[in-house]
Amino acid sequence: MTGKDLLKTIITDSQQRVIPEVWERTLKIPTDSGKIITLSGVRRSGKTYHLFSLMNQLKASGVPNEQLLYFNFDDERLQLSSRELDSILQAYQELYPTQKLSDCYFFFDEIQEVDGWEKFISRIYASINQHVFITGSNAKLLSKEIATGLRGRTITFEVYPLSFAEYVGVLSPKLNPHSSTDKATLINLFDRFMHQGGFPELVHQEDELKDKVLQEYFNVMVLRDLIERYQISNSSTLKYFCKRVVGASGGEFSVNKVYNELKSQGYQVGKDTLYLYQNYVEAIYLNRFINKYSHSVVKAESSQKKCYVIDQGMGAALDYKLSQERGRLLETTVALELLKQGRQIAYQQNGSECDFVVIEKGRVTIAIQVAADFVDVKTKEREIKGLIQACQKFGLSEGIILTFDHTEQLEQEGVRITAVPAWQFFFGRSN
Structure with a gap:
């Protein structure tokens, strides 16, 4: 009352x-x-x-x-x-x-x-x-x-939290993505954005406090939006599940795997409960799950899901391993930037994987790979193979590889491939 x-x-x-x-x-x-x-x-x-x-x-x-x-x-x-x-x-x-x-x-x-x-x-x-x-x-x-x-x-x-273009607009609004003199500053800002994220309150926050604030955001979400809202009594299991979701960012997430981990540690929890938790964490925007691409909605929804924490800075603050893996952080950042643009995305896997396909009106229109390191020969071959397979499957004449700071153009098997820094792709196109 x-x-x-x-x-x-x-x-x-x-x-x-x-x-x-x-x-x-x-x-x-x-x-x-x-x-x-x-x-x-x-x-x-x-x-x-x-x-x-x-x-x-x-x-x-x-x-x-x-x-x-x-x-x-x-x-x-x-x-x-x-x-x-x-x-x-x-x-x-x-x-x-x-x-x-x-x-x-x-x-x-x-x-x-x-x-x-x-x-x-x-x-x-x-x-x-x-x-x-x-x-x-x-x-x-x-x-x-x-x-x-x-x-x-x-x-x-x-x-969503700030996009990279919005982030730059707040910190350095006069930077020109087409200026060679501004390139070093933009690369530095993107690296900072990739590790600290885009929550508006933290843009001007002192670096040593950011992790603490992000961890507190997480704690409030778990307590108020999950435990209190859904009246969850088994809070320790829920917290473990949430941390596993965050730690899985940039990779596949399996409820079965988490269930077996909990079972081996003596936790008493049913698999159906964990599937409920999976729905809950996405409902409160702790993360986004994306499906494997399929023409069938049923097959897409039942496919193995990939997971992306809602803000890459929050992921880095909560999971040390994620904070040290530039490849997964970059992939998480790219996924979130696409979602912030309102894109419908999925991943494609047919022997080799393509990180993202963009779907418009039920049709795949763009195929995107993410490769923080595009210099290593084996990595380059793997990323190109997955991209070409996706382009050929969906009838695309060109594909995109988003890197940290590498530019290259090539053509293989009739597919034009453009490798471009992610910061340039997301900031340059918006200016």
Whole structure:
């Protein structure tokens, strides 16, 4: 039970807060779509700042501050039930009795903290106005509730930590990817980005504190988003599972393998429980799983999955072995950059492996290999073989190999191959 005085305090505090200037992000979110805008993503990825950016845009266009109702549900003082959500609107109207709700813009942060929230949002949309923006840190909960209560009324945007182009834009906005004099700086920034990641809060943080902050992010996700949300009693098993997911980044992940490891160590846990954990960790954006490519959705979903932690810096902070393996860190960074661009990706394996194929409208349009070391002869042969097989399978005349800092063009078996530094591929193309 939450008193109306507390709701008024929270609303007043948010109204009086000076909305901070925010970094420009590449994700463009409309303010007048006529739909409920949903921002979904890992904690601390910048969802709230996207809301602040929208609020700044509205204020700049002449919307008064009193018409912007921002409410953060991730507040330990709150104990709201779905039946009490209307109290927020009542508290707001008592604070601003001359302000019509129909003229307001509603910004509800981390709304999944209240069970049954979708009926409240649906009621606002249907009977008050359509200027509704919500955020949440659990993809499965949001998608389930949207599907049941808000079908056809929403547009969902996934929010990730900063892309490399955004990261450079914050730290060194005047760098030119086409300038030879800026190349060394860009390589250094990419190496830093690859090891420290793109969580916005940490861009200007002192290096010695970054690992501690990232480890704390992880602990909050495990405790609040998993143990408390799903009422998991076997916390030690869950923590082990989460760390194995992080440590597997850039490689295959097998529930069976983790099950056998736990069993050999004396843990009592069923395999079905671990499959639930696999769904949970992806739902809270601890990681992304990608499937082996198949025309069949069923075969793709049941295939051996590859795993990528949601932020390469978090992976490096939590798993020492990953932090020391440039190849897996680079592959993780590439996977995340592709996802941040909104790409649908899978991997291809037919004897040899191709790290990523990009799928557009059900058709593979790009094949990408990742090779931190493209000088070693055996590595080069293996990567080229996997890329050529993928290109031939999908009828592609060219393929891409993303390296750390190697450029080369060649042609084999009728396939043009371009090796290019990953930093240049992701930063150069966006400028």
